[in-house]
Amino acid sequence: xxxxxxxxxxxxxxxxxxxxxxxxxxxxxxxxxxxxxxxxxxxxxxxxxxxxxxxxxxxxxxxxxxxxxxxxxxxxxxxxxxxxxxxxxxxxxxxxxxxxxxxxxxxxxxxxxxxxxxxxxxxxxxxxxxxxxxxxxxxxxxxxxxxxxxxxxxxxxxxxxxxxxxxxxxxxxxxxxxxxxxxxxxxxxxxxxxxxxxxxxxxxxxxxxxxxxxxxxxxxxxxxxxxxxxxxxxxxxxxxxxxxxxxxxxxxxxxxxxxxxxxxxxxxxxxxxxxxxxxxxxxxxxxxxxxxxxxxxxxxxxxxxxxxxxxxxxxxxxxxxxxxxxxxxxxxxx
Amino acid sequence: xxxxxxxxxxxxxxxxxxxxxxxxxxxxxxxxxxxxxxxxxxxxxxxxxxxxxxxxxxxxxxxxxxxxxxxxxxxxxxxxxxxxxxxxxxxxxxxxxxxxxxxxxxxxxxxxxxxxxxxxxxxxxxxxxxxxxxxxxxxxxxxxxxxxxxxxxxxxxxxxxxxxxxxxxxxxxxxxxxxxxxxxxxxxxxxxxxxxxxxxxxxxxxxxxxxxxxxxxxxxxxxxxxxxxxxxxxxxxxxxxxxxxxxxxxxxxxxxxxxxxxxxxxxxxxxxxxxxxxxxxxxxxxxxxxxxxxxxxxxxxxxxxxxxxxxxxxxxxxxxxxxxxxxxxxxxxxxxxxxxxxxxxxxxxxxxxxxxxxxxxxxxxxxxxxxxxxxxxxxxxxxxxxxxxxxxxxxxxxxxxxxxxxxxxxxxxxxxxxxxxxxxxxxxxxxxxxxxxxxxxxxxxxxxxxxxxxxxxxxxxxx
Numbered sequence: 135x136x137x138x139x140x141x142x143x144x145x146x147x148x149x150x151x152x153x154x155x156x157x158x159x160x161x162x163x164x165x166x167x168x169x170x171x172x173x174x175x176x177x178x179x180x181x182x183x184x185x186x187x188x189x190x191x192x193x194x195x196x197x198x199x200x201x202x203x204x205x206x207x208x209x210x211x212x213x214x215x216x217x218x219x220x221x222x223x224x225x226x227x228x229x230x231x232x233x234x235x236x237x238x239x240x241x242x243x244x245x246x247x248x249x250x251x252x253x254x255x256x257x258x259x260x261x262x263x264x265x266x267x268x269x270x271x272x273x274x275x276x277x278x279x280x281x282x283x284x285x286x287x288x289x290x291x292x293x294x295x296x297x298x299x300x301x302x303x304x305x306x307x308x309x310x311x312x313x314x315x316x317x318x319x320x321x322x323x324x325x326x327x328x329x330x331x332x333x334x335x336x337x338x339x340x341x342x343x344x345x346x347x348x349x350x351x352x353x354x355x356x357x358x359x360x361x362x363x364x365x366x367x368x369x370x371x372x373x374x375x376x377x378x379x380x381x382x383x384x385x386x387x388x389x390x391x392x393x394x395x396x397x398x399x400x401x402x403x404x405x406x407x408x409x410x411x412x413x414x415x416x417x418x419x420x421x422x423x424x425x426x427x428x429x430x431x432x433x434x435x436x437x438x439x440x441x442x443x444x445x446x447x448x449x450x451x452x453x454x455x456x457x458x459x460x461x462x463x464x465x466x467x468x
Numbered sequence: 469x470x471x472x473x474x475x476x477x478x479x480x481x482x483x484x485x486x487x488x489x490x491x492x493x494x495x496x497x498x499x500x501x502x503x504x505x506x507x508x509x510x511x512x513x514x515x516x517x518x519x520x521x522x523x524x525x526x527x528x529x530x531x532x533x534x535x536x537x538x539x540x541x542x543x544x545x546x547x548x549x550x551x552x553x554x555x556x557x558x559x560x561x562x563x564x565x566x567x568x569x570x571x572x573x574x575x576x577x578x579x580x581x582x583x584x585x586x587x588x589x590x591x592x593x594x595x596x597x598x599x600x601x602x603x604x605x606x607x608x609x610x611x612x613x614x615x616x617x618x619x620x621x622x623x624x625x626x627x628x629x630x631x632x633x634x635x636x637x638x639x640x641x642x643x644x645x646x647x648x649x650x651x652x653x654x655x656x657x658x659x660x661x662x663x664x665x666x667x668x669x670x671x672x673x674x675x676x677x678x679x680x681x682x683x684x685x686x687x688x689x690x691x692x693x694x695x696x697x698x699x700x701x702x703x704x705x706x707x708x709x710x711x712x713x714x715x716x717x718x719x720x721x722x723x724x725x726x727x728x729x730x731x732x733x734x735x736x737x738x739x740x741x742x743x744x745x746x747x748x749x750x751x752x753x754x755x756x757x758x759x760x761x762x763x764x765x766x767x768x769x770x771x772x773x774x775x776x777x778x779x780x781x782x783x784x785x786x787x788x789x790x791x792x793x794x795x796x797x798x799x800x801x802x803x804x805x806x807x808x809x810x811x812x813x814x815x816x817x818x819x820x821x822x823x824x825x826x827x828x829x830x831x832x833x834x835x836x837x838x839x840x841x842x843x844x845x846x847x848x849x850x851x852x853x854x855x856x857x858x859x860x861x862x863x864x865x866x867x868x869x870x871x872x873x874x875x876x877x878x879x880x881x882x883x884x885x886x887x888x889x890x891x892x893x894x895x896x897x898x899x900x901x902x903x904x905x906x907x908x909x910x911x912x913x914x915x916x917x918x919x920x921x922x923x924x925x926x927x928x929x930x931x
Contacts, residue, residue: 188697189800211699232641245646246618259889265867267798269615269830271604271653272868272878272885273912274894278617278649282641299699314559321673321739342741373638374560397560399640423639442644444633447900451645454896468644 196226232282307353372423567598705829
């Protein structure tokens with residue numbers, strides 16, 4: 135594995151002129167959130183900066199594709215569960231949008247995998263936040279602020295991630311039983327995906343445990359369930375307690391295809407028209423949740439469809455890093 | 469009236485009681501109040517501000533970095549009367565609690581449901597969830613389960629301007645910045661949490677606890693590195709050196725081997741197959757590194773006893789010296805052997821009694837210097853040795869604090885880890901929450917962290 139040295143100069147140079155700066159990865163998350171702005175496009179460096187498997191941490195350029203990172207970690211029997219829907223996504227793209235993968239139930243959200251970030255701010259500063267160790271409370275948690283910030287605080291150029299031993303076995307199983315019953319029967323499954331008919335469960339660990347858990351949940355061996363497909367896609371975030379009620383609402387929406395992450399509260403939604411997203415969003419609001427646009431949608435969709443909580447805090451944080459709104463302007467409505 | 473007369477105090481004796489936390493720094497409070505509701509907290513903040521006073525939040529005062537030490541004559545707002553578990557949702561594994569709920573009380577309350585609250589600081593019998601949120605507290609079992617930030621879903625907080633709001637939520641994601649994640653670990657400088665939604669963790673079906681003894685600290689540290697490198701992240705992996713092991717054994721009689729130079733307390737949990745495989749690997753790595761004894765707890769009683777030894781370590785130190793200074797740094801796990809050697813060498817150089825009892829699995833060192841403050845000159849040596857140790861940890865690629873926080877005691881060491889631009893960014897984040905600087909002033913960031921508002925900087929001036 136060849137290591138790279140961080141060169142933030144091209145990104146920094148992009149801020150030297152006036153105007154908007156737009157970070158670009160693999161464009162797999164290009165339509166997530168608000169509309170992609172016009173401006174000077176910059177790419178973060180790609181490649182592994184440092185990796186000592188015995189530390190279970192890896193430092194990469196933010197432009198590194200997730201599948202390339204996964205291959206580098208797999209050589210040493212490790213992984214980092216970023217799990218984007220399209221594995222060609224870059225690490226920076228996943229973190230900027232803050233979209234967690236389907237194994238969140240077991241490994242937690244992507245923000246919990248991030249130990250240290252380096253970003254270039256519009257003032258031309260290379261700012262480090264967090265630290266390279268698996269445990270750290272030294273100072274304010276810039277990494278968590280950056281994850282899901284849609285590039286509005288600066289351009290993420292380098293990140294240190296936590297790695298995990300790769301499970302020796304990983305198998306999906308399926309059943310028509312109620313998902314909450316299945317969940318109660320299992321210990322720390324990695325994912326539970328429910329589409330209203332079938333409950334699909336990913337179990338990881340020692341082979342004997344995986345077999346035992348599949349039996350305990352009366353799960354028949356199966357392939358990984360597909361994500362809902364369609365030109366118009368969204369991601370609903372709803373309290374777990376409201377998931378079953380929301381599912382009935384979604385079934386009543388014509389042409390709405392959905393798959394829910396049980397125990398998490400994320401629902402992947404797709405349809406063939408923008409109306410599906412509009413109606414899904416209304417249903418999500420009524421159940422105490424909201425929907426992020428992932429692709430398609432109506433031309434006037436701001437991507438979020440809901441006022442940001444604590445708008446004044448958001449404005450002050452953006453002012454603190456980007457007073458002239460040069461970082462991905464318009465990508466978020468707050 | 470904002471708060472009843474029984475909920476605010478300014479008598480000299482009470483002010484003296486709240487002049488410090490469990491660390492070594494001391495300050496002075498202008499008044500102390502004991503709110504019983506979230507509205508009381510907001511009222512206390514508004515009153516403090518109306519009198520031009522800052523405020524400092526305080527739970528049980530078990531913090532070790534001076535985070536709750538009152539500076540600039542503040543109003544100290546004690547949250548211990550806000551001690552109710554408000555709601556437990558068993559199916560969705562969430563509890564809403566008030567900030568003054570004691571950490572262990574929460575786990576005890578949900579134990580009959582087969583659940584627990586995973587972060588388990590050594591002070592868990594006394595420390596509060598609110599204090600845990602402030603410091604982003606850890607504990608032995610955070611090795612595989614994650615620290616406080618991974619277990620807090622939502623926070624109702626009173627911001628420094630007196631307004632009440634909610635950060636995060638029970639839905640998995642919230643539109644906007646992760647203000648919840650930013651607040652956790654902010655050491656009381658962004659407001660005061662008044663209700664906290666925490667994740668509850670199901671008890672594992674299988675648990676194994678091992679006590680591994682070694683004839684050198686190096687061998688124990690190499691076992692830690694070898695375990696992690698071997699693809700096992702135990703639920704907990706704690707190290708105790710010879711002196712602390714003997715002190716603990718004298719104190720609680722947990723059956724620790726008195727002749728060991730170091731012991732590891734390891735716990736693995738999960739399903740039967742995984743637990744068995746992890747126990748096998750731990751045994752093998754320990755044997756390869758010359759373990760002198762390997763003991764696996766036979767039952768829950770033995771397991772509890774082994775843990776009692778570890779959790780009593782700090783109490784046991786009173787048998788050695790009247791005072792101790794407990795450090796908290798993290799180094800990459802591959803550097804444990806080298807850094808521990810340096811830690812002992814520094815203690816020798818300053819002629820100090822050094823003990824180590826720490827979360828070895830995640831590289832979280834707790835070098836502990838036992839001393840008698842009455843001895844002239846010893847305090848200066850303790851401080852100098854501490855700074856040297858922390859400098860060595862940073863040089864090895866580590867950080868200043870793994871779970872205790874920065875507070876006052878490490879504030880001026882922040883530049884060891886962060887450059888001017890890094891500190892400036894942190895100062896800006898803090899200012900966004902607290903533009904007037906009234907929430908726990910002078911903590912975390914050293915004076916002068918905020919750089920001038922420079923929009924462009926000449927080439928080559930940044931790191």
